Amino acid sequence: MKNKYKVAVVGCGSIANAHLEGYKKLSKVEVKAVVDTNLSAREMYMKEYQIPNGYENLESMLSETNPDIVSICVWHKLHDVMTEKVANYPSVKGIICEKPMAIGLGNAEKMIEVCKKNNVKLIISHQRRFTPGWMKAKDIIQSGLIGVPTRGEIRVKDGLLNWGTHSIDGVRYVLGEPEAKWVFGALQRSTNKFERDTAIEDCCMGLVQFEGNLQFFIQSDLLDNNCDAGRFNVIGTNGMIYIEETKVKLFNEHSNGWKDIKLNLDKDDKAIGGNTNALQANELIEWIEKDKESRSSARIAIKTQEIMMAIYESARKNMIVKLPLREKKYPLDLMIGENKLHLFDEKKYDIREFLNRDNIDENIYSKLKQKGFGHNEIMQKLNLNK
Ligand SMILES: NC(=O)c1ccc[n+]([C@@H]2O[C@H](COP(=O)([O-])OP(=O)(O)OC[C@H]3O[C@@H](n4cnc5c(N)ncnc54)[C@H](O)[C@@H]3O)[C@@H](O)[C@H]2O)c1
Structure with missing residues (x-):
């Protein structure tokens, strides 16, 4: 058992805040370094969280910091690439990598293999599994208060990989990780849409059949x-439950309509950051x-990845x-390459392009930050108003 785990965070954008909020709450942890290709981004984090070292690239950070734990908070396509580099570095014992796990099932499988080979524990940050609402809902379902679960209803936006990964993973969590048997899906991509540099659909839907009578829509x-x-x-079969991170409502024969379930919330219980990321990081240490x-x-987490793919x-x-899924590449990219999708508009756009910090006015950024605006809000103001 170590006195203090040396932690490094890679990618100083929006979600890294949540990881740092979590680490700050753990006495067994010392955040030693951040990495970001953007100087202003890493300097901002060093100042805000009193982190002694900042690096422009992962390799220098690894060799100079020798971290025990690394948080990977960069865009999706770098998740597998960075996990491989970090897991192969001898000092590393644990990784928290952001969602979606990877692009394509094969890349996700490689992440697991490289971590297994190096005895590195790999977490994918579906951090909502640690929220009071989801944990309570799991207990309620498992104690039989809605009877036998037959259907999970999931409705998301901003790309299946982006938000869908959380809620598909969430329903799997509250239902005790049922095994999916088959998947039926449909999608439309008539605009050249990307999300954090990854091709996504305009819209899609999926029906997932699990063991027994259970389905997700x-x-x-x-x-x-x-x-x-x-x-x-x-x-x-005997009721239903509505689940949020900090709110749960139950409907069954004894509830007298929809009943709010008491959660005894703390001010730091939230969907992202605070107690939620602290509990996740603590479970990695355990x-x-x-x-x-x-x-x-x-x-x-890879089971959620497999359902989406x-x-x-x-x-x-x-x-x-039918699962297990045989296709290891990203099927949406394959569809695009096979000209299966007709674009009405060829113009490429990225719904998270506003996060790009390369050409913003850092003085205005600092002023807006001092006024209390959050990172995404500032980036939207600076990039969307250009
Ligand atoms: N778990 C959640 O609830 C949640 C919420 C938001 C985002 N995310 C995930 O977190 C990831 C990051 O998203 P974000 O919104 O924080 O993005 P962001 O653009 O705000 O931050 C990414 C940072 O990575 C830096 N970066 C880019 N390439 C790099 C490299 N090679 N080395 C080091 N740094 C590099 C960028 O300069 C930027 O500062 C995404 O995969 C996203 O899906 C998860």
Whole structure:
């Protein structure tokens, strides 16, 4: 058991704040370094979180810091690349990599292999598994208060990989990790849409069949209202439950209509950051020390990845796809390459392009930050108003 774990965070954009909020709450942790290709981004984090070292690249950080734990908070396509480099570095014992796990199932499998080979514990940051609402809902469902679960209803937006990964993973969590048997999916991509540099669909939907009578119905970017990464319904043979990170409502024969479930919330209980990321990081440390697998382990997270890839593959093949999924590449990219999708508008756009910090006015950034605006809000103001 170590006195203090040396931590480094790679990527100083929006989500790294959540990781640092979490680490700050753990006495066993010392954040020693941050990495970002953008100087202003890393200097801002060093100042705000009193982190002694900042690096422009991962390799220098690894060799000079020798971290025990690394948070990977860069865009999706770098998740597998960086996980491989970090896991191969001898000092590293644990990694928290952001979602979505990877682009394509094969890249996600490689992340697991390289971590296994090096005895590195890998968590994928589906951090909402540590929120009071989701944990309470899991207990309620497992104690039989909605009967036998038959349906998970998921409604998200901003790309299946982006938000869908959280809620598909969430329904799997509250239902005790059921095994998916087959997936039927459909999608539309008539504009040249990307999200954090990854091709995504305009909209899609998927039906997932699990063991027994359980199904999930997933719709992404179809209805804009009342959807969120952390919010979903589960219906059972004797009732139903509405689940958010900090809110749960139950409906069954004894509830007298919808009943709010008491959660005893703390001010730092939230969907992203605070207690949520602290609990996740703490579970990684317990996994390192006691070999007790985390609920967010890559072995568990890859099942969500497989379901999402199977939705795309089903749309690509126009067929029900039985799991395990055989296609290892990113089926949406394959569809694009095979000219299966007709674009009405060829112009490429990225719904998260506003996060690009390369050409912003850093003075205005600092002023807006002092006024209390959050990172994403500032980036939107600076990039969308150009
Ligand atoms: N778990 C969640 O709830 C949640 C929420 C938001 C984002 N995310 C995920 O976090 C990841 C990052 O998203 P974000 O919104 O923080 O992005 P961001 O653009 O705000 O931050 C990314 C940072 O990485 C830096 N970077 C880029 N290339 C780099 C490299 N080679 N080495 C070091 N730094 C590099 C950029 O300069 C930028 O500062 C994404 O994969 C996203 O899906 C997760």
